[in-house]
Structure formats: C-alpha cells, structure tokens
Amino acid sequence: MTYGLIAVTVLVYLLQILPGSTVTDALLYYGPYTYSEPWRMMTALFVHSEGSLLHILFNMFSLFIFGPILEGLIGRARFLALYLVSGFGGSVAVLLLAPTTPVVGASGAIFGLLGAYFVIQRKLGGNNVQLLIVIGLNLVIGFLPGTNIAWQAHVGGLIIGCAVALVYLRTRRIDQKVLQIALVAGIVAALIAVTLLRLFVL
Secondary structure, rough: HHHHHHHHHHHHHHHHHHHHHHHHHHHHHOOOOOOOOHHHHHHHHHHHOOOOOHHHHHHHHHOOOOOHHHHHOOOOHHHHHHHHHHEEEEEEEHHHHHOOOOEEHHHHHHHHHHHHHHHHHHHHHOHHHHHHHHHHHHHHHHOOOOOOHHHOOOHHHHHHHHHHHHHHHHHHOOHHHHHHHHHHHHHHHHHHHHHHHHHHHO
C-alpha cells in the first residue's frame, strides 16, 4: 500500500509539471471550494508544489521510511484508512484555521503517520525521543515566516493520526473488528460534522 501511494503521488506530480497542465488547479484544496467540490479535501493529498521539488521529495521520503513500518504493524487496510483519514483531518484544520489559503500536499497525512507511530511506539515501550524531535522540528518549521507551509494541515493530521492509532490499539482483538471500524467511521463523521458546521453555521 505504501508503494502504491508513492506511485500514484509521483504520477500525479509528473502530470502536474506537464506544459499547460491544469492538474494542480483541478485537485488543490481551497476553503471556498468546499461548498461545491468537497472532494478536493482529499485530492489535495496527491498534488504538490510545482515550484518546489523538495516538497514532494520530503513527503514521499517520509512515507517511504515510516509507511512500511506502520503498514507492517497494522496491516494494509488500516494503514490506508489512517493515511486518508489523517489527510482529511489536515484539510479540515485548514478550513477551520486558514480557509482562504490554497493548499497542496500529503503533509497532513504524513503527520498523521508520525502521530500514529508515536502512539504505537509508546504503547510498545519503544524510544520516542528521536521521533518527537522530528515531529517538533517539522511543526516549528511550519510556523516560521516565509516558509509558505500549511502548518494547520500538519497539526490537524497529527491529531487525527494519534486518534486513529488509539482506536487501533484499543480494539486489537478479532472480536472487536466491527467496533474498530465503527470508531474510525465515527472520527470521519466528526470531521464531516465539523466541516458542515464551519460551512453553514459559523
């Protein structure tokens, strides 16, 4: 699953940089588009900044490093759900905190993986110091002026990644599979509810 996500993201990036391509404009997420094109909250995970090769390289390198480890621990389906739900959480955070900022990139999903890995490692008794440093440094970089990084997506993805990992850890038994699916679906439902609340009430 990890390598499939990398392949799809790289393919989309290659389509983005073709002369005259409109892929970026068609798939990026921008708060006001949520009314008419809510799927952009997910498609934005697969497009990256055309002007910065480092953007996609950093995200895909992180996915390459942490993806196989997490996928091996929780399985393909759970890993894919974690990645996508975390990415969705990142988009919701952007809608709440920076609704007029166009965003692209898998950073929300990547931070979700980092958060999940932290939670799982902590449960298993592993050393989290280096991981905490990585997460902390990347969060700080997102707040620096002139970096043009959507730190909101990082924070949102991180929180949701931790939440999904907690669900996985507390519903590990085979007889809890239905409960696990229901709880993850509940997280998605809560994110949708927050989105609707932001759009139509606030």
